[in-house]
Amino acid sequence: MLHLVKKSFISVLLVTLALFLSSFLAAYYLVEAGAGQNVSGFAWSDNTGWISFNSSSDGSGVDYGVNIDPASGVFSGYGWSENIGWIDFAPSSGYPETPNHGAMKEGNDVTGWAQALSADGLGWDGWIKMSGSWTNGVTINPATGAFSGYAWGSDVVGWIDFDPALTEVTFNQPECSDAIDNNANGWIDAADPGCVSGSVEGNDPVYECSDGIDNDLNGLIDGNDIAQCSSITDNMEAPDFDFSLSASSSKIEVNIVAGASTSTDSTITVNSIAGFSSNVSFSATSAITGASYNFTPTVSSSPYSTGIVFNVYTPSTLLSGVYPITVKGIGGGLERTIIVSLNVSTPDPFFKEF
Secondary structure (H helix, E strand, O other): OHHHHHHHHHHHHHHHHHHHHHHHHHHHHHHHOOOOOOEEOEEEEOOOEEEEOEHHHHOOOOOOEEEEOOOOOEEEEEEEEOOOEEEEOOOOOOOOOOOOOEOEEEOOEEEOEEEEOOOOOOOOOOEEEOOOOOOOOOEEOOOOOEEEOEEEOHHHHOEEEOOOOOOOOEEOOOHHHOOOOOOOOOOOHHHOHHHHHOOOOOOOOOOOOOOOOOOOOOOOOHHHOOOOOOOOOOOOOOOOOEEEEEEOOOEEEEEOOOOOEEOOOEEEEEEEEOOOOOOEEEEEEOOOOOOEEEEEOOEEOOOOOOOEEEEEEEOOOOOOEEEEEEEEEEEOOEEEEEEEEEEEEOOOOOOOOO
């Protein structure tokens, strides 16, 4: 009888001690938990109920959670179960078998161990294996960060479902490690300049080959414009600013009757290409000796809605014929030309018989 009383007393003492340790460890490890954990949601065990992976999941006023290092895949931090207390996802030693490490993301698989800190040491060691010989161990979808599959927590915890019907565990992957082109600029994760200078793909330094803009208006943006962009820091996708000239009439006329004469008009228009907006000034050259060239006004300004009126003042000695005239426009460091023909006619000589 005395033996049974002692046994009962020891059992009650162990339970009380386990509860005390659970509360003590809860207080202790809360100090260790920090803000910014990137795993959230709930897993489910038929034996022990819900396991929360982040204080934001359960609305707790206490800051705790599980985090995955995007570079190494190593887990850290703690989950919480109302029935078995804190679960450490980065135990440092004592693993029951291989692999000899805490929970870790390797590729899309989660391997290694977690451990419930309230393990009683009397047949239950608290170890939870993330994957093993079973076919549906814990995995993480690389595109969405959603967990799926089952971990095994021995007969006490049983199977832990990481994708239960009403909720799921999610790895809220940083933009620079989620294998997604978040800002659609053709560069993904570490290749994106925003990830070189920070942790968000959208925080790109302003390079033409990584600004998310089709600068040269060829239908291809940044890294997709492979003919122009070989590096995220290239500025080779610059728009090909340019302009062309057109004439309302490619042929102007002059009829020299007596003395110098002025030709008919042709309107010269500047056509902007890829946003060209510089002022364009005009001049003209030809083989006509003594001709002068008139532009009204002499400069065309963006948006070039009003053309330049062009004509030629010809000397009286000019013979009949067609004379090509090169009209030149200069602006924005560019020079463009157009040919306007001058058709010269003179009256036939007047002969009188005596």
